[in-house]
Each structure stands twice: as C-alpha cells, then as structure tokens.
Amino acid sequence: MLLRFSLAPVFNLACALVCQLGLTGPAPAESLSESDQILMGMMEGACQNRDYRAFFEVIARSEVIRRKYTAAKVELSEVHPGDKAMVRQVPGDEYADFPVTLRDYTYVPAPAVAGNDPDMGLMLEFNQASDERVAVEWTRVHYVQPAGEGDELGTPMHLDGTPWVSGDMSDGTLLIYPTDTCFELVSDTRYASK
Template sequence: MIEPRFKRRQLSLATLALFAVAACGGEAAGTADAADSAAPSAASQAGAGTVVAATAASGAAEQAMTESDRLFLDMADGACNAVDFSSFFKAFTGSWAVRAKYTAAAVSHGMTGKSRSLPRRDYLALDDFPISPMDYDYVTAASAAAFEGKPDASWRDLSYVQLEFNTANDNRRRVDWLPGIFQKHQTPPPPELEEGLGELVRATGGGGTLLFFPTETCWELVEDVRNPAPQR
C-alpha cells in the first residue's frame, strides 16, 4: 500500500480558493443538540493587511499575512454571510488571522474544572489553538507543526482528531475534538473503507471542547477547554 504524501501543512491555495467560493454561496445548516453555556461577549473586530497584528487590543505577535491567510479570511467572511459554520470552522482552524478576528473579548481556557477567563490578547498570545485542518480532515496542531518540519513525513506522522459538532437553539456552536487511532491506521484497513479516516478505534488523548457564541454577523470563540488524557 502506497502511503499518500503531503507537501505542506496548509491546504493548497487552489483548494482554499474553492472552499472560499463554496462558503460564499453556502446555505445555512445545523442540528438542535444542546451546547454548554458560557458567558457571551462582543464580537472581535480586527483588520487585515500585508503584515497584521491581531489588532492592538489582541496583543498577539505580528505575523506575516500570507496568501493562504487571505483566502482563509475570505472563506470565513463568506461562511459568516452564508451562516455556514462548517466552512467558518475550517477557516478558523486554518489561520491565525481568522482567529484574531473572530475570538471573543474573553476566552475561558485551561483544563476541565480548572479553566480561567483570559483577555483576548492573552489567549491569542499563547498561540495554543489545539487543532489544524489537513486536507479534508483535522489533526492536532502540535502534530501539524512537527509534520511541517519533517522532510520525509507521511500522513502516519499526524495525530488525526474526531470532531463532534452540536448546535443550540440560540445558534451557539460546540465542537468536541478527540485525537485517536482510526480505521485508516489499521494494517490492512477495512476493505469497505475507501476514503476518509473511518471509525475511531482508540483515543490517544483527552481532546477538549471549543465553544462559539453567535454575534450579529458571525460567531466568536468563547471557550477552549482541554480534557485530561485517558487513564491506561
């Protein structure tokens, strides 16, 4: 079996452009499952330029704005207009610039039961958002960073995550994520598994919860809480 190869952590520019176009023309969708509560806050308003700080209010370190950042920002804006959370989440996980624009004034962050409220500037300065997009799936940000710096890396070097999306009646969005071993990792994988990760076989970490509150124009991150690793 030939393992697929990856050349970069971010989605290709062509793929990003297609996602951005799709987000601009997407339709609203959602479920009626309940999301956990957290204190609402005002929407973050950040600008975009050739070199962007995550606004003076955010306190995030300046980073160079790349073409993929611009495409992710376009994708997020289109997703907001279309009330398309799936595309918005893809953009949010893919770019620091999107996170700077759509993070609340205060974010609950830390381990379950020990989280504390951080000002936007302090949360963004941690640069600790837990997951990243990888093609049509998601992986832990730590494994994506390691993968990017490894010349001979393959998909098996990545820690893929399972996502569960829930929507409350007031349009709050909760995303539960869990890293693990999937059917794709089995040798050989199930014959009926053609593409994708397949079912989660075993959790390899505790994962966590990301909570987004609706604003007048989109959503913003209000909670990033991690769970302890499972006992072995």
C-alpha cells in the first residue's frame, strides 16, 4: 500500500511561525548612500588592481566603507619619547579614531587630530613592503605660501615651524595589510610630542 504525505500544512505552519517571530533571515546589509556606492565602485577597482593608494583614498573618504575594510581587531599604540608604547587591541567595528580625511582632493587631519585649527594640513608617505604590507606615515603641517603664489598649497612646515622633510618623524603610522581579496586596516600608532 502506497502512502502519500503532503508537507503543505507543515510548510504553511513553519512559514507562519517564522513570519510571526520575525525570523525572516539575516538583517539587510547597511544601505549605502549614493556617494558611498560610487566609492564602493572605486574600492572594487582598487582591490582588483591591488592599488593601496586608491584603497587609502576610499577609506579616508568614507567611514562606512572604512568599517568594511578594517580588521576584526585593530592595534592602537601611543608612543611617548623615552617610554614604551602603550598598546591595546580594540574590535574593528569600535575603531573610530581614523586620523585622516579628505577635503576636496587634499588629505587633511580628521577633526579630532586637527583640533580647532582649520588651516592644518597633512603630509602622507606610503611605504610598501615586498609582501604588500603598507605603512602610511602621516604628519600634521601648516603650508607656508609666498605672497601672490596662486592656488599652490605652499611649503609644508611642521607645527613647530621647521620645514617638513620626507623621512622626518611623523605624528602617526597606519598599517594596511593585504588580504586574499583586497587590503585591511590593522594598526594605528600615534607618536606623542616629537
């Protein structure tokens, strides 16, 4: 004797329970603004081309995308002259002190780093190791421009008034490591009182 079962009533009951309890699957991904969607397209190109400079530009422009490309844990270090570094780990989704942003097409210190100085600029130096790890050294500067020189930024000067020279001690270092598909921010080191 052949028995037939219909699973329709069981399926309907399961669907009713799921809908009643709100168990409809994972929450939708964070929706991206129009500008973040454009930047995500830029990020896809940066990842595909292994272009760490383009990667850095995008994470400096968008906090939403930066969170996506931040390691699960970020090492935060503060180094004082003559002292050992104070190091702590924070969950990547809680890291909120990225020191760099972009104003138009110029890197500038984030407000927490610049304080009340809207004229402060930033010098960046990118150093890539043979294993594709990237160190981004950042230094706060003021640009001194000779009178009548037009739209040029001018000569970068340290905050103490001495000229900035490539390779000088920086205010901080951001480390970006390669992943299988792109890069991720893994470390933020700040150097106190140069």
